[in-house]
Amino acid sequence: MTTLRPPSLPPWRGRSGAPGRRVRVLVVDDSAVMRRLVTGALGRDRSVEVVGTAADGRSALAQVVELLPDVVTMDVEMPQLDGIGAVRALRGAGLHVPVIMLSTLTEHGATATLDALAAGASDYVTKPTGTVSLNDSLRHLTGELLPRIHALALGGPPREPANPPPPRRAPVAARAVVLGASTGGPEALSRLFAALPAPPTVPLLVVQHMPAVFTRQLAGRLDRVGPTSVAEAAGSEALEPGRAYIAPGDHHLAVVADGGLVRAVVRDDPPVNFYRPSVDVLFSSAAEVYGPALHAVVLTGMGTDGRDGAAAVVAAGGTVHVQDAASSVVWGMPGAVAEAGLAHDVLSLEHLARVIATAGAPGRAEARR
Known part of the structure; x- marks a missing residue:
């Protein structure tokens, strides 16, 4: 059983905000091909660094503790411990690193993805299908993953409104x-x-x-x-x-x-x-x-x-x-x-x-x- 970081340690902080610091990502998938695809897609953004890869959920848990990534991309179905179980283990240990699930565009994939989101995953993207080219696969993953990674890693305090809220009118029952x-x-x-x-x-x-x-x-x-x-x-x-x-x-x-x-x-x-x-x-x-x-x-x-x-x-x-x-x-x-x-x-x-x-x-x- 993988020992996770004790909950008594400081809560997950994500990006430090240091100038020039890259977003640290852990890529988790039992497919070596998919790990290479995701790593290649993220490598197109110089502000993102893949700090490690894992082929199953148990290995992912150990690397989260060791590497302290800002974001994890997680396959749903894996040996040893699947993505849903890994997310539950992370959240159960008080680790709130953002997790993006990679799912298939199928009924089964949808069910598993919603289970993962209910377990505490932050977001999901669909995997490219096997019928598209390598370049199309990279383009799909780049377009889907990078905006989510930056949004989830950024965090920070809420922004102040640039304008005052709209005036309140007399209450009207909603239809x-x-x-x-x-x-x-x-x-x-x-x-x-x-x-x-x-x-x-x-x-x-x-x-x-x-x-x-x-x-x-x-x-x-x-x-x-x-x-x-x-x-x-x-x-x-x-x-x-x-x-x-x-x-x-x-x-x-x-x-x-x-x-x-x-x-x-x-x-x-x-x-x-x-x-x-x-x-x-x-x-x-x-x-x-x-x-x-x-x-x-x-x-x-x-x-x-x-x-x-x-x-x-x-x-x-x-x-x-x-x-x-x-x-x-x-x-x-x-x-x-x-x-x-x-x-x-x-x-x-x-x-x-x-x-x-x-x-x-x-x-x-x-x-x-």
């Missing part, structure tokens, strides 16, 4: 709640949905940056953790109170008024802010339909998706809440909204659950008249 998330979102959503004491009295619409197979699995998990009925949005269905609709991977989710009803719209328009589904698309369409009777929640995630949508919500008289830095895996998306002066509240997940639980009013969701 819908829209939520957007990226890195760290699956676990944040699980905690939110589990904390709801009863099905919400308004529909919930969710954009989580994930591939199609993964969003279907995520919807199933959220459906099981709490009282809310959760499903992947199909498109054209009338939105109902007490139900949550997850944007399907690789498709935008929007809403449209249809007489006295509001319907979901699923479409494959080009990506917005590099994402499809995009938080901005959902928030902007919901602001147009619901006006001041809309609450928007921006959860943990890297990048700025949701900032323009939050501006549309505020302009329409709606209310914007963002997750605080302390409970976020990456305070990118919520931080961007707060910095822009678009957040009415900056709240922990516990408080956001209360906001969602009390946001609505009884009755069927209706469009703004």
Whole structure:
């Protein structure tokens, strides 16, 4: 059994912030080919240093203690100890080094990845398929891994808002709640949905940056953790109170008024802010339909998706809440909204659950008249 660093030692600190210091990465995969691919992809960034490699979870645990990497990339399925078990062992020992899982784009891969995220992994990327060229594989891993590594390693205190928060208007009962998330979102959503004491009295619409197979699995998990009925949005269905609709991977989710009803719209328009589904698309369409009777929640995630949508919500008289830095895996998306002066509240997940639980009013969701 590998002995991990005792929890009495200082907590994980990540990057020291020293000028010129490179991000230290440990690469863990039982495939020698994949270890070389990941190492080669990370080697394209001079600010990243691969400090070690491991072929199984047990070896990875020992090297985390010895090398103190800033970030670990972790395969899911490995001999001796798989990636999920390794993540559980790290978190159980009080080691909070960020871990990025490498997963296959399959039903089984999606299930295993969500298990790893629930165990405490920070994020995931999908492995390149065996049908693409070496250059395409390197390009995929470089584009997917490097932004996540930098976002997770950077850390630091939350940034001060550049603008004051929007003024508060007279309270308006919400007719819908829209939520957007990226890195760290699956676990944040699980905690939110589990904390709801009863099905919400308004529909919930969710954009989580994930591939199609993964969003279907995520919807199933959220459906099981709490009282809310959760499903992947199909498109054209009338939105109902007490139900949550997850944007399907690789498709935008929007809403449209249809007489006295509001319907979901699923479409494959080009990506917005590099994402499809995009938080901005959902928030902007919901602001147009619901006006001041809309609450928007921006959860943990890297990048700025949701900032323009939050501006549309505020302009329409709606209310914007963002997750605080302390409970976020990456305070990118919520931080961007707060910095822009678009957040009415900056709240922990516990408080956001209360906001969602009390946001609505009884009755069927209706469009703004």
